[in-house]
Amino acid sequence: MDPHKTADEPTTRYTANLYDPLLGIDGYIAPNNSGATTWFNVAPRVAKSWHVSSDGLTYIFGIQEGILFHDGSLLDANAVKYSFDRATTMNLNLSAQLISPFVSSTSVIDSSHVQVVLSKPYSAFLNVLSLLYIVNPAVITPNVVTTGTATFGSNGDYGTAWLETHDAGSGPYMLTQRQPGVLTVEDRFPDYWGGWGPQYFDELRYNIIPDAATIVSDISSGAGDWMDYWESNDQYIALAGTAGVTVPEYVDPAGPFTILMNNQNQYLSNKNVRQAIAYAFDYNTCINSVWEGLGSPSLGPLPPGMIGYDPTVPTYFPQNMAKAQQLMSASGFSAGEISLDCVVNPGQGTRTNMALLLQQNCKSIGITINIVTIPFSQFESNLVTMSPQDAYPMSMEAGSIPFPDPDTILTDFYYSPSWKSGTHTYYNCSFYENPQVDSLIEQGRTALASQRDAIYKQAMDLIVGDCASLWPIYNYTMFALRADIGGFIPKPFYFTNVDQFRRNGWYRLSAPTTSPWEYVSAATSSATST
Secondary structure, three states: OOOOOOOOOOHHHHHHHOOOOOOOEEEOEEEEOOOOOOOEEEOOOEEEEEEOOOOEEEEEEEEEOOOOOOOEEEEEHHHHHHHHHHHHHHHHOHHHHHOOOEEEEEEEEEEEEEEEEEOOOOOOOOOHHHHHHOOOOOHHHHHOOOOOOOOOHHHHOOOHHHHHHOOOOOOEEEEEEEEEEEEEEEEEOOOOOOOOOOOOOOOOEEEEEOHHHHHHHHHHHHHOOEEOOOOOOHHHHHOOOOOEEOOOOEEEOOOEEEEEOOOOOOOOOOOHHHHHHHHOHHHOOOOHHHHHOOOOOOOOOOOOOOOOOOOOOOOOOOOHHHHHHHHHHEEEOOOEEEEEEEEEEOHHHHHHHHHHHHHHHHHHEEEEEEEOOOOOOHHHHHHHHOOHHOOEEEEEOOOOOOOOOHHHHHHHHHHHHHHHHOOOOOOHHOOOOHHHHHHHHHHHHHHOOHEEEEHHHHHHHHHHHHOOOOEEEEEEEEEEOOEEEEEOOOOOOOOOHHHHHHHHHHHOOOOOOOOOOOOOOOOOOOOOOO
């Protein structure tokens, strides 16, 4: 619940409505049948304006006036500086991990202006500030624990223990109940600076339900309002035909589905083995049967539309068993010698079916795939103590990225200092290492905007050539919600606008909306609202 410790999508989902980021993301995801080409830009949030020096080193942010924290105190430049310093010192948040190598100093110019000086230019700096959350030092500082081992030096534990059951934000909702792994309750903050209308919900209840059948039943009956996109496709397809339920389907700009192959594993460190697996995989069956046609072949780690995407890169599809057998012969391993575990999480039927397909395909080239089911929380915690050589050989990762910039994908997945630092996350489970790619990623960070596309295309080509991972599909994404829920625009990169949920029967839109996600219009809403 500490916003400066959020390092993945599930934890960000909780904190995003409690805290405001310095900057936001402007744009929405296009429905997959719209034919729209959608991309995204940074937008004002806590910072209403920003100025960048000509050398790209100095940023001055103008802070919105009148933003209140949940304790009623004013969010000012001091809080922004404190948040920058806290996040980069802890270096755990997704945003902080990217900006901390570049931030040289922060300073308060006046109550509504903050200056941040970089040691060298970082071209993605503004993009990654969309997850740099602003916290209230006035409530954190009195709750810092300094006894025992000081986690962050003179800052003690920086209040992280206290923030697991409290919040220090200015967001639309306030934390009121917290049972980790079971239930989190957030209530509306009446003085939210973004404003409220009578149509919005007073309370958000995040229920963690491990049983997929129960989740589907709750959505079908109306006991639940919204379910995430973690479940299997057949459940969403069934729900799409259920009265009172809507199942949006959209093109996710956050990258392809990825089967991560541990490049430090005793077998997968052999490039021939990785490529043999990639050629042996049955992409057509994956797309048309496992995903029921909800996707297209993926060309590598970057999504279409993003700078660095190379549509001409050589690929491993369609399936080519002759090539796979040839590569296995060149690998030096004999049939039956290689045995690899592939991790899936409980209840994820589509991923399990992908693993079963992979198992069947690899058996044809003499590789045994053992499907291992591990709860996601256990999988994450185990990674922390595993050496790269002993970490899980194969695991699955949906293409969720937090920022609309190639630096975050390539850094999280394929930049070797990310895992060599000892911080192992499910993003870098490929444990990929290529000094040339590392260098290109570093060049891309400091290059001029006009140079970045060519740099990242070169990096993408090398990563695909090395077969650092297996990219089976650029999948469409579905989730389910009650048909009378309006106002939810599925924004990219960690959907964070849950504060815009409303029950359409409670409220009549005063003007037509341009959003494609208004499923129940004022004309079709029930007149007998409660």
